[in-house]
Amino acid sequence: MLAFLYALALLGFPVSDAPAGLCRSDLAPRAYGPGDVVFVVLSCDATPMTARVSYAGGEVPLFRLEDSAAGRIESAEAGAAAVPGLLRDTPVRLGLLLGIDVSTPPGAPGLDWEVQFGGGDYETGMHRLTVTARSFPVQRLRLPRRYAEPDPETTTRIREESERLKRILAGARAERVWRGAFDSPLPDARGGGFGARRVLNGRTSSPHTGIDLGAPSGEAVYASNAGVVALVDTLYLGGKTVVLDHGLGLFTIYCHLSQTSVLEGDLLARGRMLGRVGATGRVTGPHLHW
Numbered sequence: 001m002l003a004f005l006y007a008l009a010l011l012g013f014p015v016s017d018a019p020a021g022l023c024r025s026d027l028a029p030r031a032y033g034p035g036d037v038v039f040v041v042l043s044c045d046a047t048p049m050t051a052r053v054s055y056a057g058g059e060v061p062l063f064r065l066e067d068s069a070a071g072r073i074e075s076a077e078a079g080a081a082a083v084p085g086l087l088r089d090t091p092v093r094l095g096l097l098l099g100i101d102v103s104t105p106p107g108a109p110g111l112d113w114e115v116q117f118g119g120g121d122y123e124t125g126m127h128r129l130t131v132t133a134r135s136f137p138v139q140r141l142r143l144p145r146r147y148a149e150p151d152p153e154t155t156t157r158i159r160e161e162s163e164r165l166k167r168i169l170a171g172a173r174a175e176r177v178w179r180g181a182f183d184s185p186l187p188d189a190r191g192g193g194f195g196a197r198r199v200l201n202g203r204t205s206s207p208h209t210g211i212d213l214g215a216p217s218g219e220a221v222y223a224s225n226a227g228v229v230a231l232v233d234t235l236y237l238g239g240k241t242v243v244l245d246h247g248l249g250l251f252t253i254y255c256h257l258s259q260t261s262v263l264e265g266d267l268l269a270r271g272r273m274l275g276r277v278g279a280t281g282r283v284t285g286p287h288l289h290w
């Protein structure tokens with residue numbers, strides 16, 4: 001058995017949380033489920049030139065944690081590019097946020113990291129997450145036919161709008177705009193429905209990838225955190241919609257608004273009003289899809 005383990009070590013078989021080397025990854029030791037956001041800290045005893053993290057086939061942006069040493073370097077965002085101005089041999093803590101997709105099956109996906117130091121030294125590691133199954137309720141909704149069974153022209157429009165949203169999400173700002181925790185855009189509203197398996201007029205539809213916050217039409221909707229307005233438009237399903245780009249791949253989306261009060265490109269402070277609750281798009285009544 002020992003020999004077997006030794007062989008694995010020689011092969012570089014990933015050992016979660018291995019304390020060897022200059023860097024280690026930490027996250028709260030619990031099981032995660034689809035829809036969770038996981039906060040991971042990558043701590044290094046010396047300052048890397050570059051740091052890269054990948055998960056589920058994609059690169060995950062890193063950000064420098066403000067409470068780390070050498071905090072005097074203001075806007076040092078790590079990532080694939082070099083971190084300019086950082087001091088070698090200064091401990092650094094980098095943070096990253098992982099969204100566990102609503103359709104992630106149970107398993108132990110790995111988070112791979114690769115850190116490069118000056119002089120060509122580099123270090124790699126892997127952290128396994130535990131993803132458990134989570135059951136979501138089934139929601140059966142009755143909708144006007146034009147929403148449940150759109151005609152071919154409308155289907156094309158829906159697909160084009162979905163592609164446009166994907167392009168916006170793929171073009172995230174490279175710098176972090178958000179700071180701290182996110183606020184509810186409707187502080188007094190209650191909500192739910194994330195992940196619900198939707199059956200629209202008896203037909204299975206895609207799962208619900210937002211939270212529906214109940215509020216009367218006209219209620220003010222606020223930016224959850226600082227962000228740049230990436231989209232203001234009327235979409236077939238989402239109705240009047242605002243998308244905020246908070247940087248490093250983090251977005252919030254506000255749908256079914258009755259009116260919007262911001263323009264694309266605006267930099268919004270946390271808590272800035274961006275529109276009002278409505279019932280535009282595919283809805284059964286006024287609410288905010290967030």
Ligand SMILES: [Zn+2]
Nearest residue numbers: 210211212289
């Ligand atoms: Zn919704």
